[in-house]
Amino acid sequence: MTPITTTAELAAFCEKLKGQPFVAVDTEFMRETTYWPKLCLIQAAAPSAEAVIDPLADGIDLEPFLEILRDERIEKVFHAARQDVEIFNNLSAMPRPLFDTQIAGMAAGFGEQIAYDALVRQMLKIEIDKSSRFTDWARRPLTDAQLTYALADVTHLAALYPMLRQRLEKAGRIAWVTEEMQAMADPALYDVEPENAWKRLKPRRHAAKYLSVFRAVAAWRERTAQTRDQPRGRILKDEAIDELATQAPTDADGLNRLRSVPKGFSGSKFGPELLEAIRAALKDPEAYAPVIERNHAPSSPAAGAVVELLKVLLKARAEDAGVASKLIATVSDLEKIANDDEADSAALHGWRREAFGEDALKLKRGELALVLDGARVRVVPVRRAQKA
Known part of the structure; x- marks a missing residue:
């Protein structure tokens, strides 16, 4: 099997996708050691065309395929779409309209967070070959077996999607899935603005001083992770953000006393930057602290x-x-x-x-x-x- 490696080949393939009712899409990516996911492969299958696209090929421009993702006349079908959608949103190509077969499977009675292979087994009576499951997708060249394995993710998806959709339509539940898909395609879900990073976490207190430091530390970690292209947890663990917000250290000694902050952190180049972020937040905690709405009344005894x-x-x-x-x-x-x-x-x-x-x-x-x-x-x- 030969993947698409040139812009001309990709443009020709995308011409075949235009006018199709849907296209099944999957990606292979790496992000264990990075903040930004490294897109290694794109698989796509429509009723009359299918291909594997190599985003790592020299000189390839993905724009023809990104235009397909932006085309709202074509439904984009994924399984467990969250990370795939994040990748394409980062490329300014939010897939709309969107259909996630994992969520659709939940609405159709296949259980919670049903795996792709289980859905294929139950609906298509096919066992997926998992021999290439742990491939390093960033390595080149990829073997025929690896490319065939990757393409099967979308060829089976394209086959089961009409069956699953028909099942939901018969049960009157298409609207259920549509509502979920609208939420999944909301760009705010994939916001990487550092000042909003605190929203992914769970502040435990509501005092302005705590919240201002919590927001500042989360923003500093997000910005540092993005700049260095490293996972957030390698910069600072989530639990450290809560302890830093609770103790609000403003000097190296205070930082060194915290249990959740790595030993020697204050002496690293990160230490002074983090302390400066905390001190800046404490200049006016009331102004910098995020507003957190309490969504329900205080808990009753019953x-x-x-x-x-x-x-x-x-x-x-x-x-x-x-x-x-x-x-x-x-x-x-x-x-x-x-x-x-x-x-x-x-x-x-x-x-x-x-x-x-x-x-x-x-x-x-x-x-x-x-x-x-x-x-x-x-x-x-x-x-x-x-x-x-």
Whole structure:
């Protein structure tokens, strides 16, 4: 098998993709030792064309394929799309419209975060050859076996996509997946602006001093990781950001006393830069601290018990609908609902409210009961439970 290695070859292939209803896409990349993912291979398959594209080939310009990704007349199909979409977003080519077969599989009753090979096995009755799974995709040349393995990721994807979509349409759940895809294609999800890096983490306090240092340290780490092209964790671990925000050291001695900061960090070239970032944040903590909205009322004494009941209700409703419970609501959603009927929770909006949220509120109000029927939990109106 010969991959596409020139811009002319890529342009000719992309001409074949124009006018297609969809194109299945996958990537192979490396990022274990870098901040920015290194794109090593692109695989694409439409109903009448398929190819492996080599982004590392000398002089190749990916723009013809990026234009296909931007073409909103062609649906882009991925499996577990998050990292692939991040790569293309970095190349200013957010794939729209987007269809993620992992999320679609969750909505179609294949379980939570179903793996690609499992979905292919169940839908196409094909076992995927995994012999090239641990290939170093940055090495050249790639063997025919490696290229064939890579291409199979999209040829099978192109085959199962119409089947999966038809299944969802029959169940009336295409809108569920469309809503999820709109969220996944939101550029804010892939924001790499250093000043927003704190949003990926979980601040444990709300005091202005803590939050200002938390934001400053997260921004410093993000900026340093980007500049040096190293993983965030190699610069500073997540837990160190919380300790730095809690202790707010302003000199080398204070930095050296922290358990989560590597020994000798203050004497490295990173130490003075980090301390300067902290001191700058502390000049006006109120102004620099991010505003964190509290999404629900303070936890009530009974909230823990309510959350446990909501977990049972969620499991029952997910089984009734034949859909993965994680797609409907998370534990965080349940905690918010337990404390506040008007909580800003995805489970109280759109199709999730219909599938679960409305019943969750009724359960809280005592209008529904959970009844054990053998090994299965049934959800019944309270009046029916009383008559029984």
